[in-house]
Amino acid sequence: MADSTRVHVIFKPAALMGANFQMVFHLKGIVLDPNDTNLQAIITALNACTRAVAIEISLSVITENAGTPTAAAAYKNEDKAFFKALDDKGQSHNWRLPSPVTTIVDDDKETIIIDTGAGGDFVDAVTTYALTAGGDSIDTISFAYRTENRKRIKAGRVT
Amino acid sequence: MAWVQTPTNQFILHFVDYSGVRSSMKFHLDTDETDPDAGGAAAIADAAQACSAAELSSQEIVITAVNGSPGTPTTGPYSRGADKALIVFGSADGTPVNLEIGAPNETIFQDDHINVDFTDTAVASLVTLLLAHGCTADGGDLKFTQRGYRRRPPRRKHQ
Numbered sequence: 001m002a003d004s005t006r007v008h009v010i011f012k013p014a015a016l017m018g019a020n021f022q023m024v025f026h027l028k029g030i031v032l033d034p035n036d037t038n039l040q041a042i043i044t045a046l047n048a049c050t051r052a053v054a055i056e057i058s059l060s061v062i063t064e065n066a067g068t069p070t071a072a073a074a075y076k077n078e079d080k081a082f083f084k085a086l087d088d089k090g091q092s093h094n095w096r097l098p099s100p101v102t103t104i105v106d107d108d109k110e111t112i113i114i115d116t117g118a119g120g121d122f123v124d125a126v127t128t129y130a131l132t133a134g135g136d137s138i139d140t141i142s143f144a145y146r147t148e149n150r151k152r153i154k155a156g157r158v159t
Numbered sequence: 160m161a162w163v164q165t166p167t168n169q170f171i172l173h174f175v176d177y178s179g180v181r182s183s184m185k186f187h188l189d190t191d192e193t194d195p196d197a198g199g200a201a202a203i204a205d206a207a208q209a210c211s212a213a214e215l216s217s218q219e220i221v222i223t224a225v226n227g228s229p230g231t232p233t234t235g236p237y238s239r240g241a242d243k244a245l246i247v248f249g250s251a252d253g254t255p256v257n258l259e260i261g262a263p264n265e266t267i268f269q270d271d272h273i274n275v276d277f278t279d280t281a282v283a284s285l286v287t288l289l290l291a292h293g294c295t296a297d298g299g300d301l302k303f304t305q306r307g308y309r310r311r312p313p314r315r316k317h318q
Binding site for chain 2: 006023045061067073076
């Protein structure tokens, strides 16, 4: 894990004075408490320097991984495995996983295999740990399929 | 100020494919999940990586809180977020680090209304706190302030 915490502070200016804006800075070490004393002191100092008021903060900690993307993969990042889920209130949610490996794509090249293998493991992990933004559990991922989001090739441009 | 944490933490997976195209997936996790490389976060990250030919280059936990009593913004000179006071810090390795203060109070500028007055109480407090607790994106120490000045917002095109 990185040895610093990125802090986004969203400020709201007075009415009719434009949109909300952010100030961004980094704190030493991992700060996970929004009410951390040093963080709050900095926000108070920022508030004293600006006409706007701080309304929201985001604390971000990142882990970087060393690895290499699979070369000449069948599906690139524009291709997604589209997972459709339902939470415990019956509301729908979805996730788009980029560059799906061919082993989770069915023989029809469209359906994502979510019962077994890596696709099944992903479904298990999401339904076990993921929540909705409001904290409700994810009950089920009913189906998944492959989608593309590429620009159409213009006629006459391919030789 | 009382800051209220949102019901869930965001968990973001950052992918890059072999063409260098980036994409991301966002989940919500329990507020106990604060380490992007452990617990449910690690389980989802591992499962997602097994399904994707792209490289999971980093994973990020974002903790968000909102201000329960934000106060009232004031109006006057430079009250839009597009107006900025730019304070440039110097880091241990010489890398400049910028902090942009939107909608700055005019009291933090010198009489020329351009240069930041580093003897102003609010500015001095902010600089002292950031030198003590702030850092560069790489975690390096901030050592000094290089300069501070007001940036004008970009002009609109003539209609």
